Amino acid sequence: MKEVKCDCGHVNPFGTKICGKCGMDLGSEQENKLIDMRYEGSARRSQTYRKTVIDKIWNFFSSVKVGVTLIVIALVASAIGTILPQEMYIPSTVTPAEHYESEYGWFGKVYYELGFHNLYSSWWYLLIIGMLGISLLVASIDRFFPLYRSLKKQGVIRHDGFMKRQRIYGVTKLDEQDIDLDKVKTELKRQRYHIREEKGHILAEKNRFSRWGPYVNHIGLIIFLIGALLRSVPGMYIDKVVWLREGERKEIPGTNGEYYLKNNEFTLEVYDKGNKEDQQYTAAIDKTGTIAKTYQSDVTLYERKGEAIPGEKVGLEKVKDYKIKVNEPLKHDHYALYQVDYKLDELSTMSFNLINKKTNEKFGGVKIDLNDPKKNYQLNKGYSVDLISYFPDFEFDEKGEPRTISKIPNNPAFIFKMHTPDKPEGEVSFVAIKETAEPLGENTYKMAFNGVETQDVTALTVRKDLTLWILFTGGIIFMVGVVQGSYWNHRRIWIKRKQDEIVMAGHTNKNWHGIKRDIKKAIESTSLSEPKDQLEEEKSSTKGEALNG
Amino acid sequence: MAEISGNFLYAAFILYLIATFLFGGSIKDKRGAEEKKQNKWAKFAISVTILGFAAQIGYFITRWIAAGHAPVSNLFEFTTFFGMMLVGAFILIYFLYITPALGLFALPIALLIIAYASMFPREISPLIPALQSDWLHIHVTTAAAGQSILAISFVAAIIYLVKSVEQTQASKRTFWLEVIMFTLVCTIGFVIITSSFAAMDYKANFDWVDKKGVADKQEFNLPALVGPHEGKLIEPDRFEPLVSMPALINAKKLNTVIWSTGAGLVLYGLIRLITRRRVAALIKPIVKNVNLSLLDEISYRSVLIGFPIFTLGALVFAMIWAQVAWTRFWGWDPKEVWALITWLFYAAFLHLRMSKGWQGEKSAWLAVIGFAIMIFNLIFVNLVIAGLHSYA
Numbered sequence: 001m002k003e004v005k006c007d008c009g010h011v012n013p014f015g016t017k018i019c020g021k022c023g024m025d026l027g028s029e030q031e032n033k034l035i036d037m038r039y040e041g042s043a044r045r046s047q048t049y050r051k052t053v054i055d056k057i058w059n060f061f062s063s064v065k066v067g068v069t070l071i072v073i074a075l076v077a078s079a080i081g082t083i084l085p086q087e088m089y090i091p092s093t094v095t096p097a098e099h100y101e102s103e104y105g106w107f108g109k110v111y112y113e114l115g116f117h118n119l120y121s122s123w124w125y126l127l128i129i130g131m132l133g134i135s136l137l138v139a140s141i142d143r144f145f146p147l148y149r150s151l152k153k154q155g156v157i158r159h160d161g162f163m164k165r166q167r168i169y170g171v172t173k174l175d176e177q178d179i180d181l182d183k184v185k186t187e188l189k190r191q192r193y194h195i196r197e198e199k200g201h202i203l204a205e206k207n208r209f210s211r212w213g214p215y216v217n218h219i220g221l222i223i224f225l226i227g228a229l230l231r232s233v234p235g236m237y238i239d240k241v242v243w244l245r246e247g248e249r250k251e252i253p254g255t256n257g258e259y260y261l262k263n264n265e266f267t268l269e270v271y272d273k274g275n276k277e278d279q280q281y282t283a284a285i286d287k288t289g290t291i292a293k294t295y296q297s298d299v300t301l302y303e304r305k306g307e308a309i310p311g312e313k314v315g316l317e318k319v320k321d322y323k324i325k326v327n328e329p330l331k332h333d334h335y336a337l338y339q340v341d342y343k344l345d346e347l348s349t350m351s352f353n354l355i356n357k358k359t360n361e362k363f364g365g366v367k368i369d370l371n372d373p374k375k376n377y378q379l380n381k382g383y384s385v386d387l388i389s390y391f392p393d394f395e396f397d398e399k400g401e402p403r404t405i406s407k408i409p410n411n412p413a414f415i416f417k418m419h420t421p422d423k424p425e426g427e428v429s430f431v432a433i434k435e436t437a438e439p440l441g442e443n444t445y446k447m448a449f450n451g452v453e454t455q456d457v458t459a460l461t462v463r464k465d466l467t468l469w470i471l472f473t474g475g476i477i478f479m480v481g482v483v484q485g486s487y488w489n490h491r492r493i494w495i496k497r498k499q500d501e502i503v504m505a506g507h508t509n510k511n512w513h514g515i516k517r518d519i520k521k522a523i524e525s526t527s528l529s530e531p532k533d534q535l536e537e538e539k540s541s542t543k544g545e546a547l548n549g
Numbered sequence: 550m551a552e553i554s555g556n557f558l559y560a561a562f563i564l565y566l567i568a569t570f571l572f573g574g575s576i577k578d579k580r581g582a583e584e585k586k587q588n589k590w591a592k593f594a595i596s597v598t599i600l601g602f603a604a605q606i607g608y609f610i611t612r613w614i615a616a617g618h619a620p621v622s623n624l625f626e627f628t629t630f631f632g633m634m635l636v637g638a639f640i641l642i643y644f645l646y647i648t649p650a651l652g653l654f655a656l657p658i659a660l661l662i663i664a665y666a667s668m669f670p671r672e673i674s675p676l677i678p679a680l681q682s683d684w685l686h687i688h689v690t691t692a693a694a695g696q697s698i699l700a701i702s703f704v705a706a707i708i709y710l711v712k713s714v715e716q717t718q719a720s721k722r723t724f725w726l727e728v729i730m731f732t733l734v735c736t737i738g739f740v741i742i743t744s745s746f747a748a749m750d751y752k753a754n755f756d757w758v759d760k761k762g763v764a765d766k767q768e769f770n771l772p773a774l775v776g777p778h779e780g781k782l783i784e785p786d787r788f789e790p791l792v793s794m795p796a797l798i799n800a801k802k803l804n805t806v807i808w809s810t811g812a813g814l815v816l817y818g819l820i821r822l823i824t825r826r827r828v829a830a831l832i833k834p835i836v837k838n839v840n841l842s843l844l845d846e847i848s849y850r851s852v853l854i855g856f857p858i859f860t861l862g863a864l865v866f867a868m869i870w871a872q873v874a875w876t877r878f879w880g881w882d883p884k885e886v887w888a889l890i891t892w893l894f895y896a897a898f899l900h901l902r903m904s905k906g907w908q909g910e911k912s913a914w915l916a917v918i919g920f921a922i923m924i925f926n927l928i929f930v931n932l933v934i935a936g937l938h939s940y941a
Contacts, residue, residue: 038903068900075893082883082930089882103760104797120881239877271675280551280615283672295678326678327874338876339678461876471878475865482860486853510853513646513846536842 008159013146015048017041021155023162034534035165037507040154042146061131061138070132077128081119084111133225140218151208156198158494158505166494168506168515170531179502179526181495187522188493202495211509213485220478227470238335238464245346245371246455249302254462255335260302260316266342266456269294295339297324297458301332324460334464341459347409348455352431352447354379354418363420365450370409382421385447389415394432402430418445491515493522504531550615551673557608558629562663564601565636565656568594572652576838591649598652599640605633616673618681621689623674624931628666630690631927634697635659638851642701646847650839655704661733664740668747684870691862692888696923698855699895703920705848706913708836712844713910716830722910723827729917730828731817738812739805746771753787755780760796767801771808775800802932845909848916849902856895863888887926894919 004012010021017027018041025035035041046062049055060066084107090099096117100108115122163169172179181202185195193204231237238254244263252259271278271291278285278293285291299322305315322330330337353365364379370392377385391404394413402413413432420427427443429436436446489510496503504523508515512533520530575590587595609630612620620626639655642648676685707729714722753769757777767777776782776790777800794800817828824831867888868878879885898915901907907915 064900064904068897071893071897071900075890075897078886078890078893081881082886086881088880277617278675280617280673281675284674287670287672288674291675292677293675325681327682327684329873329876336876340876463876468872468878471868475868479857479861479865482857486857511846511850513843513850533842 008155010153010155013043015043017043018162019159020150020153022157022159023155024159025161025165033165034167035162037166039143039147040150042150044142044146046142058138058142061135062142064139067132067135067139070128070135074125074128074132077119077125080116084108084117086119087117090117129225133222136218136221140215144212144215147211151211154203156196156203156494157201158203158496160496160503163494163496163503163505166505166507167512167533167535168504168519168531169534170504170529172502172504172527172529174500174502177527179528181497181502181526183525184495184522184528187524188518191518191521193491193493193518200497202493204493204495205491207488207490210485210488211490213481213483213488215481216484217478217481220474220476220481222474223477224471224474227467227474230467230470231465236466238462240462241340241459242462243343243457243459244297244299245348245457248371252335252337252462254464257314258304259319259332259335260304260314261337261460262300262302263458264298264300264321266458267294267296267298268292268342268344268456269296295326295342297339297460298322299324299330299337299460301330329463334466336463338461338463339458340461343457343459345454346457347412347452349453350412351450351452352416353450354383354385354420354445355448357444357446363445366447368414370412384419386417386419386426387414388417388428391432414447416447418443418447420445486510489514491518493519502528504528506531550611554608554611554615555671557604557611558663558667561601561605561608561633562660564597564604565660565663568597568601569653569656569660571597572649572656573835575649576653576835587647587649591647591652594649594652595640595643598636598643598656602633602636602640605636609633612673618676619686619690620673621693622676622680622685623669625666625669625671627689627693628669628927629663631693631697632659632662632666634690634693635662635700638694638698638701638855639704641698641854642847642851645850646843648839648843648847650708650836651701651704651847653835654708655701658700658704658733661736661740665736668740668743679874682870682874684866684873688862688866688870691858691866693862695855695857695859695862696891698851699859699923700920702848702851702855702916705844705851706916706920708839709841709844709848709910709913710917711829711833712836712839713841713913714829716827716833723829725914726829727827731813734817734820734828735809735813738814738816739809742771742808742812743805752784754783756783757781757800758796769801769804771804773800773804774807775804777801841909845912848913849908852895852898852916852919856899859895860892864892883930884926887922887930891919891922891926894922 003014004016004026006012006019006022006024006026008019008022008024010019012020012026018024018035018037019026020040020042023035027041044062046059050059084100084104087096090096094102097112100112100117102108104111111117119125181200185202185204188204189195191206193206196203196205240253242250242253242261244250244261246263246265249260249262251257252261269292271281271285271293273279273282273285281291301319301322302316303319305317319332324330324337324339326339329339347370349367349369351365351367354363355361356363363383366377366379366385368374368377368387373387373390375387377387379385389402391402391413392409392411393404393406394402394411395405397403402415411433413430413435416429416431417426418429419425423444427438427445428440429438429443429445429447431447431449489508491506491508491514493504493506493515496505504519506515506519516533523530571590571594575588575594577590609620612626616622621630635655636659639651639659643651710722710726710729714720714726716723747770751770751772753773755767755769755773755777757765757767757780759765759778766783767780772788773780773782773790774788776793778794778796780790780793780800782789790800794803820828820831867885871880871885872878898912898919901915902912
C-alpha cells in the first residue's frame, strides 16, 4: 500500500484522512461544513483494510457500534438474571427444578428450563463478556497507535481548509492595526497551555494526556477480566465452610492440613432497649423485634509443625488468638476466615441414670458426649452400659428401621445394653427423646433421662483468593483512566497569522463550553474578535430559515 | 437530638421549595435568560438553595450523632441522602454553568425524592453486624454522590426535551415525554395519599395465609383495594378489599402502587382537563429562553463527572466491602447486578456520544433512561426483588 504525501511535504500512512502535520483534507470527497476530527483523521487499520477474514474480524471487534451492542446485550442479559433469584440463593433442600416450578409456577419452570437460574455462569453469558473483552482490546489498539502518532507529529501551521472547518473558528481583519499576540500567549500560558510557535503562527495545547484516558481504562478492564478468568486456575481460589463447635479444634479445610482452628466461644449479641447505649433504637426494636448486634467467634489458630505422618498425631503450634466478627475476618498467610453462620444451643451431652423400673433405685449415671460417644460406660460396681447403636439425627425409615439423617445431634437416639448383677447378659433398650422401646421383651431396668448440655456452633468461610490483587490493580488502572479521560479535556487553539488577517480555530474532545471560556479570556485584552461556534451558528441559521420560510 | 435533626430536614425542605419559586422568578426576568449573567433573582435563589443544603447537612450531622452511625442505613435515610446529594450536585453544576433553569427543575425533583423518602419508616434503626463497618459511610456516600450527579444529567435532559419536543401535534416523542410527566405526577400522588392516610392514622389489619400456607397478620396503612391471599379484615369498620390477591403477590405493595397510580391519574387528568394541554406543553413556555446546546453539554458533562464517582462508589468500594463483609467481592445479588447494569448503561451512553447523531435529543432520551434505571434500582430492587440489600 502506498503512503500518502501531502502538499506540505509530510508523508502520511495509507488510509490517512487528514494530514497529520498540516491538517489538509486527504480523503473525503464530500465537503462537509465541519471536519471530522475523531482520532485526528489518522489511518486506523479497521478503516483501511477490509479484505481478508482477519481484517473482517478485526473490524468487527474494533467497531464502537459492535461494542455498544455487546454492552447492551450484556445489560439486558444481566437484568434477566435478576427477575427470579439465582440458584445460589434458593434453599438447598429441594432440587432447583422443583423449587422454581413450585415457587413461581409455569414462569419459574420456563426460567429454569432456559437455564436462567444459573445465568451468570452460562456459556453464552461468559461468551458475551469474553467478546466485550476482545472488543475492548482490539478497539483500543486500532485507535491508540495512529492517534498517538498523529498527535505527536502534528504541526503548528495548519492548512486554511483545516482551520475553516473547525467548530470554533474566527477571523480578525487587521486593517492596518497590528495585534500583539504576546498578550494572548501569556494569557494562554497562564491557563497552562503549552505554546508552540513557528514563523509567528501559534499552536496552544493543553491536557493531551486526557486523550489516553479511554485506553488506560480499557487496559484496567482487561486486567480485571484476566483476574476474573484466573480464578478458575487451581490453587488460586479456595472457598470452603467449616462448622466448629465450642471447644472443638479442627483442620481448616483447603489448607492441606497446614492450619487448625479451635473455637473457644461463640457469642450472639442483640440490641437491648434496657442497655443505655442502645436506647436510641427503642422505636426500631419495638417495631422489628430482635435485631442482631454481634456475631463473634473467639478462636485460636494453630499451625502444623513438621510433616504430617499418617497415623501419628500432628504437632501443633499456636499462631494467634482472634475474635472473628462479621466485617472483621481473621487473615493469615493468604487465607481469610469469615463469620458466616451459626447455630445456637446444639445438644452436646446427654445424661442418663440407670434405674430399676420398680424401685426407682439408681445404680449410677452416664454422660454421653454426643459428638464422640464411648462404646461402654462403667457404673457402680457390677453395673455397666454398652452403647450398641447411636443415631445423632434419628428418624424411622420407610421400613420402620431407625436411621440417622445427619451426623449432627439434632435428635439423638441410642440403643443401650444394660448389664446388671441380676441380668449379666444385659437388657436391650431403645431410647430417644420422649420415646423408649424395649424391642427384646420387658426389662427390669431402664436408662432414665437426666438432662442435657448444649453448646453453640459457629460457621466460618475459609477463603483464599490470589486473584484479588490482580482485580484490584485492574480496578485502580480503570479508575485512573476514567478520571484522566473525564476530568480533563484535550484542548487546542491554533492562531494563524496572515498578511491582513489573523485566523483562530479551536478544538476540544469534550466540554466546548470550557475551551470557549479559555479563548474568551485569552483574547480579552486584545482587539481580536471572538471566534464563533460554527455548530451553533449553523443551528440558529437553519432556525432562521425555518422562521422565514 | 433526633428531634433537632427532623427540624433541620423540615427547614431544608421549605428552603428548597422557596428556592424553586425564586428560580422561577429568575428565568421570568429577561436578564436571567442570557448565559453567565445572573440576575438578582437567581443570586437570591442559589443563596437560598445553599442555605437549604446547609440545613440538610445539619440534619445529616445531628442524625449521625443521634444514631451513632451515618444515617444512610435504611430506605428513608438513603433516599433523603440521595435528595441532598442531588441538591449538592446541582449547586456544583450551577456554578460551572450558571443556569437558573436547571434549578427550577432540579429542586422540585429533589423535593419529590425527599418527600418520597419520608413516606418510609423514620425510626433510627441499629446496624446489623454486616453493616457495622466504615465502608458503610464510604461506599454509600460515594455511590449516592455519583448517582446524584448522573441525575443532574436527567434534569438537564428533561429541560432539553420540554423545549425541543414539538407540541403542536401528538407524536411518539410527546407521548413519552408525557409518560415522564405522568410518573412525576404519580410520585406526587403517592406522597399526598400516603401522608393523608398517615395523618388520619388509618390502619386495617388482616389475617391472611402466605404462600407456604402459614397464617400471618398484615397491617395496611391505605384502604385495601386489593387484599392479601385469603385475607380477613379484623376491624369491621375498615374498607373491605374488592379482590383478594394470590399468595405470590405482595398485596400491600400492589395496593400502594394502585393508589399512587390512581391518585396520579386523577391529578394528571385534572391538569389536562382544566388546561386542555399536555403537561409538557404547559411548562414549555418556562424554558423558552434556555440554550439547547448548553443543556446538552450540561447533560453530557454531568455524566462525565458522575460516571467515575459512581464507578468508585457503587462498584469499586462496593466490591472491597463485599469482600470483607460477605467473603466475596461479587455475588450476583440483584442490587449488585443493577449497579452493574447502571454502569454498563452509562458506559454505552458515553460510547454512543462519540458517534454522530447521538448528541442532543437522542442523548437526552438516554439520560432519562439512565435515571429510570437508577430509580428502578433504588425502589424496585429494594422493595420487590429484595436480596442482600433489602435493608437499605
